[in-house]
């Protein structure tokens with residue numbers, strides 16, 4: 001059965017662009033989509049200091065603004081941190097959680113990803129939770145085990161209803177910023193695995209009560225990220241379980257990012273017409 005899931009194209013600008021540069025890049029993205037219809041959900045994730053500028057530019061346009069990270073507490077003595085309350089008060093709607101660079105360089109763990117995910121949901125931010133294996137893990141044949149563990153750990157104590165706003169991103173660490181893209185078929189396989197883990201997670205949780213089989217995962221958009229470019233995105237988005245792209249390097253170039261948005265729009269239209277044909 002074909003399930004309706006939104007297509008999402010998100011740009012993770014990482015630690016790039018001053019507020020002035022971010023404003024210029026956001027303006028170029030907004031300009032490129034302004035006359036278009038049937039757009040995918042578009043999200044720009046600039047650095048914290050550029051959120052204000054990008055929000056101003058994006059206001060009243062189809063472009064959403066997300067943060068790249070956040071603390072899980074509402075306020076307090078946590079020098080250097082930014083809280084979900086601060087983000088929502090500005091108009092930020094999305095937040096990336098557990099990006100591999102946070103896991104690798106800033107001590108992010110599966111447990112803190114879970115705390116951040118709960119905080120995001122509590123504050124009605126749309127979380128984009130990143131999972132993915134390292135090169136060593138892939139070479140040792142541990143991809144599925146690592147991804148399964150990351151997904152299941154992220155979901156601890158999250159009720160099934162909340163998965164309606166949840167987004168996952170499969171980002172194999174070895175493909176990030178390296179120019180090495182995961183083959184589209186393999187990326188699709190792992191995205192499907194993630195969907196299955198979500199279904200299993202809630203089937204188990206439900207099992208104790210009603211023995212019902214959950215289909216929560218069928219409704220969760222799962223993005224692929226890792227060296228996504230205009231030249232490889234069509235192939236990825238043609239596959240059934242890759243619902244969009246989390247784009248790093250290529251999102252810093254307005255023209256490249258525009259082409260990726262166009263690919264997202266194409267996927268969205270194709271999916272909608274499949275649904276119409278299947279009558280679901």
Ligand code: PGA
Nearest residue numbers: 176177226227247248249
């Ligand atoms: P990349 O980064 O597109 O530069 O590989 C993706 C990401 O880290 O989200």
